[in-house]
Amino acid sequence: EVQLVESGGGLVKPGGSLRLSCAVSGFTFINYNMNWVRQAPGKGLEWVSAISTGGGDRYYAESVKGRFIISRDNVKNSLYLQMNSLRVEDTAVYYCARGGGDPAPEEDFDYWGQGTLVTVSS
Amino acid sequence: DIQMTQSPSTLSASVGDRVTITCRASQSVSSWLAWYQQRPGRAPNLLIYKASSLETGVPSRFSGSASGTEFTLTISSLQPDDFATYYCQQYNSYPYTFGQGTKLDLK
Numbered sequence: 001e002v003q004l005v006e007s008g009g010g011l012v013k014p015g016g017s018l019r020l021s022c023a024v025s026g027f028t029f030i031n032y033n034m035n036w037v038r039q040a041p042g043k044g045l046e047w048v049s050a051i052s053t054g055g056g057d058r059y060y061a062e063s064v065k066g067r068f069i070i071s072r073d074n075v076k077n078s079l080y081l082q083m084n085s086l087r088v089e090d091t092a093v094y095y096c097a098r099g100g101g102d103p104a105p106e107e108d109f110d111y112w113g114q115g116t117l118v119t120v121s122s
Numbered sequence: 123d124i125q126m127t128q129s130p131s132t133l134s135a136s137v138g139d140r141v142t143i144t145c146r147a148s149q150s151v152s153s154w155l156a157w158y159q160q161r162p163g164r165a166p167n168l169l170i171y172k173a174s175s176l177e178t179g180v181p182s183r184f185s186g187s188a189s190g191t192e193f194t195l196t197i198s199s200l201q202p203d204d205f206a207t208y209y210c211q212q213y214n215s216y217p218y219t220f221g222q223g224t225k226l227d228l229k
Contacts, residue, residue: 061217095166107218108213109156112166113165
């Protein structure tokens with residue numbers, strides 16, 4: 001059974017940092033691109049960042065570029081999001097989601113975690 | 123960036139109705155378009171990928187179609203479980219972008 005489990009969310013002050021993790025099981029992690037998607041309270045979905053299978057290619061939404069860093073550990077089957085210089089508008093539920101890979105090359109997000117809430121407030 | 127415009131924002135319907143949600147891309151995304159369903163407090167769930175391919179396990183009352191940069195999600199006969207919010211997403215190019223969502227509620 002495919003499982004993605006996020007952790008690391010919490011309350012942080014503006015300007016602070018937080019590191020999210022996503023532990024993956026049930027598929028060959030190294031074979032898939034991975035993504036972070038967020039959802040502010042009562043709002044829609046916003047794609048945040050993506051990383052390729054080997055970690056060599058990373059992509060970011062303009063809203064987080066220069067502040068967030070996506071990474072992965074293919075030995076620990078884990079995805080990470082280092083969030084720095086946090087702003088009130090970064091408050092959201094953060095989901096990790098599986099992208100394309102082998103044997104499912106489509107880049108749609110076919111598996112999602114349950115999400116972890118990040119609240120940025122003074 | 124590619125903008126995805128969904129309509130309507132809210133749709134009121136009854137069990138058994140046929141409903142259609144539209145998503146328009148600001149430029150070509152080829153067929154790299156997905157539809158997701160999200161229930162309150164839950165993660166999104168993939169329904170349709172590559173514009174018209176039904177994800178495994180998704181009921182056949184859901185279907186997707188495309189014409190140029192306009193995409194539609196159709197639910198042929200609404201069931202009680204279908205009252206939720208629906209999002210389209212393009213994955214043709216980064217940054218991947220979502221539509222603003224369509225909330226389907228009970229009339």
